[in-house]
Structures are given as structure tokens and as C-alpha cells.
Amino acid sequence: MKKEIRILGVDDASFDKFNDKRVLVIGxxxxxxxxxxxxxxxxxxxxxxxxxxxxxxxxxxxKFKPQLQCIMLDGIALGGFxxxxxxxxxxxxxxPVIVVMxxxxxxxxxxxxxxxxxxxxxxxxxxxxxEVIKVDNIHIQIAGVDLKKAKQFLKISCTRSYVPEPIRVxxxxxxxxxxxxxxxxA
Amino acid sequence: MKKEIRILGVDDASFDKFNDKRVLVIGxxxxxxxxxxxxxxxxxxxxxxxxxxxxxxxxxxxKFKPQLQCIMLDGIALGGFxxxxxxxxxxxxxxPVIVVMxxxxxxxxxxxxxxxxxxxxxxxxxxxxxEVIKVDNIHIQIAGVDLKKAKQFLKISCTRSYVPEPIRVxxxxxxxxxxxxxxxxA
Numbered sequence: 004m005k006k007e008i009r010i011l012g013v014d015d016a017s018f019d020k021f022n023d024k025r026v027l028v029i030g031x032x033x034x035x036x037x038x039x040x041x042x043x044x045x046x047x048x049x050x051x052x053x054x055x056x057x058x059x060x061x062x063x064x065x066k067f068k069p070q071l072q073c074i075m076l077d078g079i080a081l082g083g084f085x086x087x088x089x090x091x092x093x094x095x096x097x098x099p100v101i102v103v104m105x106x107x108x109x110x111x112x113x114x115x116x117x118x119x120x121x122x123x124x125x126x127x128x129x130x131x132x133x134e135v136i137k138v139d140n141i142h143i144q145i146a147g148v149d150l151k152k153a154k155q156f157l158k159i160s161c162t163r164s165y166v167p168e169p170i171r172v173x174x175x176x177x178x179x180x181x182x183x184x185x186x187x188x189a
Numbered sequence: 190m191k192k193e194i195r196i197l198g199v200d201d202a203s204f205d206k207f208n209d210k211r212v213l214v215i216g217x218x219x220x221x222x223x224x225x226x227x228x229x230x231x232x233x234x235x236x237x238x239x240x241x242x243x244x245x246x247x248x249x250x251x252k253f254k255p256q257l258q259c260i261m262l263d264g265i266a267l268g269g270f271x272x273x274x275x276x277x278x279x280x281x282x283x284x285p286v287i288v289v290m291x292x293x294x295x296x297x298x299x300x301x302x303x304x305x306x307x308x309x310x311x312x313x314x315x316x317x318x319x320e321v322i323k324v325d326n327i328h329i330q331i332a333g334v335d336l337k338k339a340k341q342f343l344k345i346s347c348t349r350s351y352v353p354e355p356i357r358v359x360x361x362x363x364x365x366x367x368x369x370x371x372x373x374x375a
Contacts, residue, residue, distance in 0.1 A: 027366070037223065038349060039358055042365025065370050163224060172225055176362055179228025180213070184251050 004155045006035045009070040011098075012160075012169020013058065014077035015047070016177035023049055026082035028057065029177045032067045033169040036162030041067055042176070047082045050120065054085040059095045073156045074100045077170045079108075079132055079144065084117065086128045089146040099148030101156060103170055107135060107142050140165040190341045192221045195256040197284075198346075198355020199244065200263035201233070202363035209235055212268035214243065215363045218253045219355040222348030227253055228362070233268045236306065240271040245281045259342045260286045263356045265294075265318055265330065270303065272314045275332040285334030287342060289356055293321060293328050326351040 009032055016027040030043035045061040047054045062068060074093075079102045080086045093100045110129070117125050132144045138154060145153045160167035166174075178185040195218055202213040216229035231247040233240045248254060260279075265288045266272045279286045296315070303311055318330045324340060331339045346353035352360075364371040 029365070039225075039361060041371040042361045043370050044366050045369065061369070175225060175228045176366075179215070180230050180362075180366060183231065183247070184229050185227045 004152075004159065006159055007038075008072045008156075008159065009034055009040065009067060010073045010075060010156065010160050010167070010169050011043070011062065011067070011071050012075045012077070012167060012171075012173040013081075014170060014173035014177050015081040016181040018049060018082065018181065020049060020083055025049060025051075027177065027180065028054075028061075028081055029173045029180075030061060030065075031169045031173045031176070032065075032071070033160065033172070036160040036168040039172060041065075043067075047085050049085070050083040050122070051085045054081045055088040055091050058087060058092055062096050062098070068096075071096075071098050073148070074098050075156075075160070075167050075170050076100065076102045077174060078102065078104055079129065084120065084122060084125060086125050088128055089132050089144065093147035097147075099152070099156070100146040101148065101153050102132065102144040103167060104135070104142045104144075105140075105166070107137070190338075190345065192345055193224075194258045194342075194345065195220055195226065195253060196259045196261060196342065196346050196353070196355050197229075197248065197253070197257050198261045198263070198353060198357075198359040199267075200356060200359035200363050201267040202367040204235060204268065204367065206235060206269055211235060211237075213363065213366065214240075214247075214267055215359045215366075216247060216251075217355045217359045217362070218251075218257070219346065219358070222346040222354040225358060227251075229253075233271050235271070236269040236308070237271045240267045241274040241277050244273060244278055248282050248284070254282075257282075257284050259334070260284050261342075261346070261353050261356050262286065262288045263360060264288065264290055265315065270306065270308060270311060272311050274314055275318050275330065279333035285338070285342070286332040287334065287339050288318065288330040289353060290321070290328040290330075291326075291352070293323070 012031045018026040025046045032041040089100045175185040198217045204212040211232045218227040361371040
């Protein structure tokens with residue numbers, strides 16, 4: 004695998020879950036793990052259902068699309084519980100998807116929160132996202148790519164920390180824009 | 190000079206000069222020319238007068254302040270004609286300032302535009318910013334730093350193009366957030 008492949012990292016900006024109706028979503032286009040080639044953005048509804056479609060639109064409509072070889076998501080949900088259907092995201096873009104999580108997700112806690120919100124329907128999207136696999140210090144879920152290739156994508160992009168650079172930078176931008184200052188995270 | 194010094198790059202986001210009252214301003218904190226450490230943001234009025242104070246607030250209030258060794262501005266104005274008083278920015282932050290321009294500014298055109306807007310008062314801020322100096326493929330104005338040291342800051346930060354990396358990335362973020370997609374620029 005070439006080191007200069009284009010990877011899209013996606014994260015949502017900080018938001019106020021009691022007052023905000025929608026949240027800014029940032030996409031960073033990286034050449035490998037070091038060179039930021041471009042920035043994309045869109046908005047999704049807080050706790051809504053439109054994150055999959057919004058990401059598909061954002062990705063399929065951008066000029067970087069022909070070069071993109073991997074989509075990395077910082078967790079499977081944007082804007083609270085706006086859960087991404089990673090299989091559909093992969094199918095409609097034709098690009099492998101890797102969900103990156105620091106910790107193994109606490110499915111019991113998520114399930115209980117969704118029941119309280121009367122959004123049990125979202126559970127099937129969570130389950131559909133497949134097995135959570137530990138790779139070094141992070142956990143991943145994958146769609147449209149095998150584990151061997153996913154590990155290569157991670158190796159190329161984790162240049163500065165155990166979090167892939169496209170996701171680390173999308174997170175910093177989302178915080179810096181929404182809060183005035185990024186709080187930083189390894 | 191160490192290669193890992195912290196440099197702040199500042200640029201404004203795209204805006205609609207006929208409809209927008211204020212414009213997002215992005216600050217990127219870089220370690221040398223490659224590692225994005227953090228993102229700052231603020232808002233300034235389109236064609237207003239508050240850019241100097243807004244930058245001073247943003248910089249003096251951020252956690253990166255003690256490490257910052259240089260402020261780089263993408264041009265001397267934010268949000269149209271909200272001109273930065275670079276001497277005051279340097280004095281109130283205690284940090285050297287470098288204004289970076291691709292082309293030699295067309296002062297006649299600027300003067301004529303300011304006269305039309307009846308904002309001739311801003312001309313003195315432009316003139317106060319001092320001599321425009323050509324360095325390789327860009328032009329700079331400096332405050333609180335000599336040319337020799339300014340060239341060292343540029344050398345460390347121009348890792349990927351003739352535009353310093355902190356400014357290149359601030360520009361990509363500003364475009365990507367405001368327009369949904371950055372248009373890219375060398």
C-alpha cells in the first residue's frame with residue numbers, strides 16, 4: 004500500500020445536547036498520515052437519523068472522491084445518537100469504512116440510554132456494524148474491507164499518536180470551531 | 190532556532206460580503222511546520238474595526254499562549270477591511286507578528302476601495318504596518334521581529350509549499366467549514 008493514499012477522517016464538533024438542533028461535522032482529507040489536503044463539512048441533526056445520508060452526500064459530492072481510499076469515523080454516531088449505517092455508507096460510496104474507538108463500547112449503557120430516549124430502533128444499526136476488534140491501543144469496526152487491509156490503513160495514518168491523524172485533526176477542528184479552543188487529546 | 194517551536198497561523202473563513210455581518214476566524218497552532226497541536230477560533234465584523242482586539246483576546250486567552258513564538262496572518266485584514274493593527278497585536282501579546290501575502294499588495298486599489306467605502310481612516314493602519322518585503326515567493330510585513338529571525342520562522346514553517354503550513358491549514362479549514370469543501374491552494 005502506498006504511503007500517500009487519501010484517507011477521510013470524520014468527527015463531529017462539540018455541541019450542547021440540550022439546546023442545539025444540529026451539529027457541525029468535519030471531514031479532513033489526508034494524504035497518508037501527515038499532509039492535510041482538504042477540509043469538508045456538513046451538518047447533522049442532534050440525535051437524528053440523517054448522518055448516513057449526510058455523509059454520503061458530503062463524500063460523493065466532493066472533488067476528492069476519486070482519490071479517497073478509506074473513510075475513518077470517530078465512533079459510530081455523530082451528534083449524540085445519530086448513528087451511521089456503516090454498511091450503507093460503504094455501499095453507497097464504494098469506499099472502505101473503519102470506525103475508530105478508543106475504548107470498547109459499553110453496549111449495555113448505550114442500550115439503556117436508547118431505551119430511555121425511546122429510540123430502541125437504533126439498536127439494530129449498532130448491531131449491524133459488526134464485531135468490535137482491538138488493534139493495538141484502539142478498537143475498530145470495519146465495513147467493505149478486511150482486517151489485514153484495515154490494519155494497513157491504520158499503520159499509514161497513525162503517525163503521531165495511536166489515533167489516526169485524519170481523525171485527530173477532525174476532532175481538533177471540531178472543538179476549536181465550536182468552543183473557540185481545542186482542548187487537545189492524544 | 191528549534192524546529193518544534195509553536196507558531197499560530199490565522200486566516201478568515203469564506204463569507205458573503207453582501208449578507209454576512211461577521212466572519213469566522215481560524216487560528217491553527219502548529220509545532221514547527223508539520224504537527225497541528227490545536228485550533229482556535231473567533232468572529233470579527235465584516236469591514237469592521239474589531240479584528241485587532243478579537244485576535245488579542247483569542248491569543249492571550251488560550252492555553253497555548255506561553256508556548257507561542259510567532260503569529261502569522263494571512264494578509265493584514267480579516268473579514269474584508271477589518272484591518273489588523275500589527276504593531277498593537279505584537280505589543281499586547283508580546284509575540285512577533287508576520288503578515289504573509291502571496292502578491293505585493295495593490296495599495297492604489299485598496300486606497301480607492303477604502304475611499305468608496307468612506308473608510309479612509311483605515312489607510313493609516315495599512316501604512317503603519319510597515320515595509321512590504323519580498324522573501325522567496327511571498328511578501329511579508331513584520332512587527333516585533335527582525336528580518337533575519339522572520340526568515341527563520343518562515344523556513345521552519347514552509348514545509349509543504351511556499352505558504353507557511355499554519356496559514357495554509359487555517360485557510361483550508363476556513364474554506365471547508367464555510368463552503369462545505371475547501372477549494373485548495375498551493
